Amino acid sequence: MMKWVFGGLLLLSIIFGVITDHEAALTESALNSCVDAVELFLYLIGGMCMWGGLMRIAQKAGLTAKLAFLFRPLFVLLFPGLDPNSKAYGLICMNVAANVLGLGNAATPIGLNAMHELEIENRKADPRADSSIASRHMIVFIVLNTASITLIPQTAATLRLKHGALSPFDIFPAVVMTSVIALACGLAVALIFNAVERKKA
Amino acid sequence: MNIAAYTNYIVPALIAIIIVSGFVKKVDIFNEFIEGAGESLKVGIGILPALIALMTAIGMFKASGALDALTGVLSPAASLLGFPPEALPLALIRPISGSGALATFETVLSGVSPDSFAGRVASVMMGASETTFYTVAVYYGATKVTKTRHTIAACLTSDISAFIFSALSVNLLM
Numbered sequence: 001m002m003k004w005v006f007g008g009l010l011l012l013s014i015i016f017g018v019i020t021d022h023e024a025a026l027t028e029s030a031l032n033s034c035v036d037a038v039e040l041f042l043y044l045i046g047g048m049c050m051w052g053g054l055m056r057i058a059q060k061a062g063l064t065a066k067l068a069f070l071f072r073p074l075f076v077l078l079f080p081g082l083d084p085n086s087k088a089y090g091l092i093c094m095n096v097a098a099n100v101l102g103l104g105n106a107a108t109p110i111g112l113n114a115m116h117e118l119e120i121e122n123r124k125a126d127p128r129a130d131s132s133i134a135s136r137h138m139i140v141f142i143v144l145n146t147a148s149i150t151l152i153p154q155t156a157a158t159l160r161l162k163h164g165a166l167s168p169f170d171i172f173p174a175v176v177m178t179s180v181i182a183l184a185c186g187l188a189v190a191l192i193f194n195a196v197e198r199k200k201a
Numbered sequence: 202m203n204i205a206a207y208t209n210y211i212v213p214a215l216i217a218i219i220i221v222s223g224f225v226k227k228v229d230i231f232n233e234f235i236e237g238a239g240e241s242l243k244v245g246i247g248i249l250p251a252l253i254a255l256m257t258a259i260g261m262f263k264a265s266g267a268l269d270a271l272t273g274v275l276s277p278a279a280s281l282l283g284f285p286p287e288a289l290p291l292a293l294i295r296p297i298s299g300s301g302a303l304a305t306f307e308t309v310l311s312g313v314s315p316d317s318f319a320g321r322v323a324s325v326m327m328g329a330s331e332t333t334f335y336t337v338a339v340y341y342g343a344t345k346v347t348k349t350r351h352t353i354a355a356c357l358t359s360d361i362s363a364f365i366f367s368a369l370s371v372n373l374l375m
Contacts, residue, residue: 001334005297009258017265025264033260037253040307045245049238054219056237057230061222105240112343119344131345139352142340146333146356147363151215153328159307160324165315169208171324174370179329181366186359193351 067097088117136194147183251300285319296333325367
C-alpha cells in the first residue's frame, strides 16, 4: 500500500508541477523536504523520549495495571460471552490501559498476545470454527485499538507549540470528546454487525 | 475560568501523579525514566527514514500546486460538513500512514495558524485518530485470519466520525 502512496504522490507532483510551471518549486522542495523531515524529527524526539520515560515509571509503579482494573467491568458490555477471568480478557484490559497512557511500545506486544488468546477462545467456544475468519471479539478489540483514546495528545501539542499556539493543550477537551465519540461509533457498527450475524447463524 | 486555563493543569498534574506513585511503589524512577526514554529514542530513529520519504513526497505534492488543487476540488463537499478544506489532506492520509499524517500535519500548520479553525481541527484530528490500516494489518498479521469481515467497515466508521466530530467539537468547545 505505502509504495503506491509514496510513488503516486511523487509522480503526480512531478507531472502536475511540470504542466503548471512549478519546476523551480518542485526542485527546491525535492532538495529541502528531507531537511524539514530531520528538523521535524528533532522537534518531536525530545517530547517522545520525555513521555516515554515518564510512562515507563507509570508502568513500573503499576498505574497501567490499575487503569486496566478500572476497565474490567466496562468491557463486559463490549465482549459478551468472553469469560472475564480468561487470559484474553486480562490482556485486552492491559492493552487498552497502555494505549490510554500513550505506551505504544508496550501496548502492541500485549495486543498481539490478546489476539492470539482470542483465537484460542474462539476455538474453545466452537471447536469447528474456521481460524481464517475473524471472530466477533477480535473485531471489537481491533476497533478499540484503531480508535485513539489518549491521555496526552503529545505530538499534536508539540507541533502546535512549534507553530506558535498560545495554549498548545487547549485542544485537550475537543480531542477527548472526538475520540470517545469516534470510538463509540466504531464499536456500535462492530457490535450491530456482530449481533445481526449471530442471529442469522 | 475558561477551558484553556484548566488544560494547563493536565501536564503538571499527570507528572506529579506519576512521580509520586513511583516513589510510593519504590520504583527507581531515574533509571526507569532513562530506560523508557531510550526505548522511545529507538522508535523515533526507526520512523525517521519513513518520515524523510513522506515529507519529501508531501512537500513536492504541495510545491507542485497539486495539494492546493486537490483541496480546491474537495472543498465544496467539505464545507457542507462544516469541515475546513485546509485540514482535508490530513483526513485523507490519516488512516493510511502515521509518518504521512505527521508530515501532512506539519505542512498544514505551516500554512495556517495553529489557533485558526483549520489549525485546531487538524490538531484534534491528529490527536483523536489512529493509523487504522496499519493497526489492522499488524493485529491480524499475528493470527491466521484472512477474512476480516466487518473490521474495516467499523474502523472506517470510527475514522470518519473522528473527522466530522473534530470540526464539531472545535466549534462547540473552543
